[in-house]
Structure formats: structure tokens, C-alpha cells
Amino acid sequence: MAKTGYHHGDLRATILAAAAEQIATDGVDAVSLRGLARHAGVSHAAPAHHFGDKSGLLTALAIEGFERLAAELAAAGPDFREVAVAYVRFALRSPGHFDVMFRRDLLHADDERLAAARTAAGAALRSGAAEEQPDQAPRRQHATQLAAWSLVHGFAALWREGALENSPLNEAGDPEALARGMIATVRFD
Amino acid sequence: MAKTGYHHGDLRATILAAAAEQIATDGVDAVSLRGLARHAGVSHAAPAHHFGDKSGLLTALAIEGFERLAAELAAAGPDFREVAVAYVRFALRSPGHFDVMFRRDLLHADDERLAAARTAAGAALRSGAAEEQPDQAPRRQHATQLAAWSLVHGFAALWREGALENSPLNEAGDPEALARGMIATVRFD
DNA sequence: TGTACATCAGTGAACGCGCGTTCACTGATGTAC
DNA sequence: TGTACATCAGTGAACGCGCGTTCACTGATGTAC
Numbered sequence: 129m130a131k132t133g134y135h136h137g138d139l140r141a142t143i144l145a146a147a148a149e150q151i152a153t154d155g156v157d158a159v160s161l162r163g164l165a166r167h168a169g170v171s172h173a174a175p176a177h178h179f180g181d182k183s184g185l186l187t188a189l190a191i192e193g194f195e196r197l198a199a200e201l202a203a204a205g206p207d208f209r210e211v212a213v214a215y216v217r218f219a220l221r222s223p224g225h226f227d228v229m230f231r232r233d234l235l236h237a238d239d240e241r242l243a244a245a246r247t248a249a250g251a252a253l254r255s256g257a258a259e260e261q262p263d264q265a266p267r268r269q270h271a272t273q274l275a276a277w278s279l280v281h282g283f284a285a286l287w288r289e290g291a292l293e294n295s296p297l298n299e300a301g302d303p304e305a306l307a308r309g310m311i312a313t314v315r316f317d
Numbered sequence: 318m319a320k321t322g323y324h325h326g327d328l329r330a331t332i333l334a335a336a337a338e339q340i341a342t343d344g345v346d347a348v349s350l351r352g353l354a355r356h357a358g359v360s361h362a363a364p365a366h367h368f369g370d371k372s373g374l375l376t377a378l379a380i381e382g383f384e385r386l387a388a389e390l391a392a393a394g395p396d397f398r399e400v401a402v403a404y405v406r407f408a409l410r411s412p413g414h415f416d417v418m419f420r421r422d423l424l425h426a427d428d429e430r431l432a433a434a435r436t437a438a439g440a441a442l443r444s445g446a447a448e449e450q451p452d453q454a455p456r457r458q459h460a461t462q463l464a465a466w467s468l469v470h471g472f473a474a475l476w477r478e479g480a481l482e483n484s485p486l487n488e489a490g491d492p493e494a495l496a497r498g499m500i501a502t503v504r505f506d
Numbered sequence: 507t508g509t510a511c512a513t514c515a516g517t518g519a520a521c522g523c524g525c526g527t528t529c530a531c532t533g534a535t536g537t538a539c
Numbered sequence: 540t541g542t543a544c545a546t547c548a549g550t551g552a553a554c555g556c557g558c559g560t561t562c563a564c565t566g567a568t569g570t571a572c
Contacts, residue, residue: 134533135548155422157346160525171550173527178548182526230478233344250484267488274472274486274499279464282471289419295439297463299456310464313457315504323566324515349558360517362560367515371559 400445
């Protein structure tokens with residue numbers, strides 16, 4: 129891990145972090161392997177050495193994102209509303225990861241670690257929603273879980289897209305408080 | 318409007334339609350002015366003549382989208398659930414428009430027609446949600462309206478992103494029915 | 507019916523750009539004996 | 540303690556690509572008289 133002139137030390141992690149940061153600021157389209165290499169002070173071909181290709185880099189970022197999301201959702205449970213808030217909070221605090229996680233077109237579709245991480249996060253979210261409606265028929269439960277997911281994912285997407293920036297609906301300056309308020313108005317039955 | 322060898326006849330509309338189609342299929346990233354020109358059988362510089370630049374084209378598409386969305390929401394009202402379904406239906410049937418409408422980074426930020434169309438669509442959606450909760454304090458009303466928007470926008474986004482493709486939550490084959498079912502589980506109070 | 511002229515729509519050549527990817531390579535590190 | 544060797548990390552030159560944008564142009568259309 130030591131920095132020598134030649135070996136960077138921890139290039140892989142550095143590039144992942146820089147990618148997340150740039151996506152958060154400028155969007156996924158702005159990311160290029162060459163740009164990240166420049167940023168890290170390394171030759172332009174170095175990133176490919178770690179990630180194979182550009183999709184490989186974004187896939188690694190998405191995996192990291194799903195793993196963190198699953199952990200944060202699990203830590204927030206079992207109360208449904210707290211799980212919901214945790215989902216939004218993840219998107220707000222890790223926008224670089226969040227933005228890439230659902231861009232399947234940019235990822236290696238057949239990556240097994242990605243599929244596993246995605247599944248785990250999905251399960252964590254659903255178990256949160258299950259708290260809310262213990263004795264329903266499965267079909268009904270699924271509809272509720274989908275509503276819960278849509279609710280939090282929609283808020284996160286609207287926020288990231290800047291749709292709430294000058295909206296009359298955005299009264300709180302703090303997005304997490306705004307999300308809390310809107311989640312509080314919803315009942316499932 | 319007649320097709321001659323030289324004049325296309327209705328190139329502007331043709332390009333808009335082709336762009337929407339390609340976004341629906343391949344995503345916004347796949348769109349290029351040169352590609353659309355090729356598709357229309359026209360020189361590569363012709364599209365710029367109508368739209369100024371690439372952002373101009375996407376802005377025109379977004380305006381068209383917001384205008385159509387506003388009309389469809391208004392036609393579906395005043396019942397809240399029908400307005401909600403109409404929002405989702407718009408996204409499902411006009412994915413090429415929907416995908417671009419919220420990509421502010423790709424649009425001319427200062428276009429007045431765009432701002433107006435966006436505002437009109439927002440008002441149509443909010444008036445739908447207002448039905449649900451007539452006698453609330455304004456602050457509370459806004460939270461509810463935001464929840465409603467998040468709900469439908471989230472479903473649309475998840476669907477477009479392919480997140481529901483192999484999900485256990487997706488039981489109906491028909492996305493509109495799926496949306497109806499999930500909207501039905503939600504109460505606002 | 508004809509002519510002159512302005513306006514609009516589309517052309518085609520040219521520019522410069524940054525990018526992803528490949529590949530033979532070299533420098534550095536660690537491990538086995 | 541020293542040496543040989545495999546492995547890993549990063550280099551730098553080269554390739555080919557499609558793209559957006561600009562610009563002077565020409566072909567077609569419509570309108571005024």
C-alpha cells in the first residue's frame with residue numbers, strides 16, 4: 129500500500145472513489161477512464177488494468193453501492209419508515225453510487241457479484257416493508273412492497289434529477305427532512 | 318409538406334419521432350445528430366438546421382413530452398388514482414419522451430417554453446393529488462403531493478431502468494396493471 | 507402569365523476532439539530456497 | 540544473507556472511431572408586382 133514513484137499503492141480504490149465523486153458532480157456521462165487516470169496522476173491505460181474495461185469499473189462501483197445499501201437498510205430496520213428513510217439517505221449521501229446502480233445498460237449484465245448484491249439489497253428493502261403489513265396475502269404484500277420501493281426510489285430520483293430544486297413542493301431546505309415528511313403522509317393497507 | 322428530392326417535407330417532426338424511438342430502445346446516450354440524419358436519409362448537418370444543436374433537439378423533445386403529459390393528466394382527472402395511473406401510462410407509452418424530460422443536464426436550462434411546459438405538467442399532477450386531501454394545511458398538502466409524485470415517478474423510473482424485470486414483485490405481466498395494483502395499496506392521510 | 511427576389515431547407519467538405527482499447531514493454535515487489 | 544524467478548502494477552505509443560459544430564454553398568419554394 130505504500131506509495132512509490134512507480135506503484136501507486138491503492139489505485140483501484142482511488143479510481144473508484146474519484147469515479148463516484150465525479151458522477152455525483154457531473155453525471156455518469158462525464159466519466160472516462162482517461163479522465164480518471166489523469167486525476168490519479170497515472171497513465172491512461174492503468175485503470176483498464178484493474179477493471180478490464182469501462183463497464184467493469186462502473187460494475188465495481190454498482191456492486192459497492194448495493195452492498196452498502198443493503199447494510200444500511202438492515203441497520204435501519206425493522207421499522208418500516210426508518211428503512212424508507214435509510215434508502216433515501218443512501219441516495220443522498222452516495223449519489224455517485226446510486227446513479228450507476230440502476231443504469232443496467234452501463235454494467236456487465238452477467239456479473240454474479242452484481243446480481244448477488246442487488247438481490248441482497250432488494251431483500252433488505254422488502255423485509256422492511258413487510259413489517260408494515262404482517263397478515264396480508266402474498267400478492268397484496270408484493271403490491272405494498274412495490275409501492276414502498278417506488279415511493280423512496282421516486283423521491284431519490286426526483287432529487288437527483290434536480291426536479292425538486294425550484295418546486296413549490298420543496299419547503300424544507302434539508303432533503304432528508306423533506307423525505308421524512310412525505311413518507312409520513314403515506315399509509316399502506 | 319410534399320416530398321421532393323431536395324426538400325424532405327417534414328424533417329423536424331421526422332427527426333423528433335426517430336429520436337424518441339431510439340431513446341426508447343437504446344437510451345439517450347445512443348442518440349446522435351449524425352445518426353438521426355442518416356436514419357432520415359438526409360445530410361448530417363441538416364438536423365442542426367432545425368434544432369440549433371443537440372441540446373436543442375432534446376429540449377424540443379422534452380417540451381413535447383411535458384405538453385403531452387399535462388394534457389393526459391388533465392384528461393384523466395379529477396380522480397387522484399386515475400391521474401396517478403395516467404402518469405405511469407405516459408411513461409410506459411412515451412418512454413423516449415419521458416427519459417429525456419428529467420435529464421436537465423442535457424437540456425437548454427433557460428428555454429422558456431420548456432419551463433412553462435414543465436410547470437403546467439406539475440400543476441396538473443398536483444391538482445390531481447389535491448383531490449385526495451381537501452382540508453389539510455398547505456404544508457401537509459405539499460408533503461402529500463410530493464409523496465404522490467414520488468410514488469408514480471419511482472414506479473416509472475424502476476420500470477424504465479429494468480429493475481422490475483426479474484423482480485419477485487412483478488407478478489402481472491402488464492405494467493399498467495402492476496402500477497394500478499401498487500397505487501391501490503396506498504392511502505394518504 | 508411572367509419575372510425578380512427574398513427566404514427557407516438541405517448540402518458537403520473540413521476542423522478538431524476525446525475517447526476506449528490493444529499491446530509489447532519495464533519497473534517494482536514478494537516468495538522460495 | 541543472497542539469489543533466482545514469478546507475479547503484479549503501471550507505461551507509452553498507436554489504432555481507429557464517431558461525434559458536434561462551422562461555413563460557404565446551392566437547390567427549391569413562395570410572394571409581390
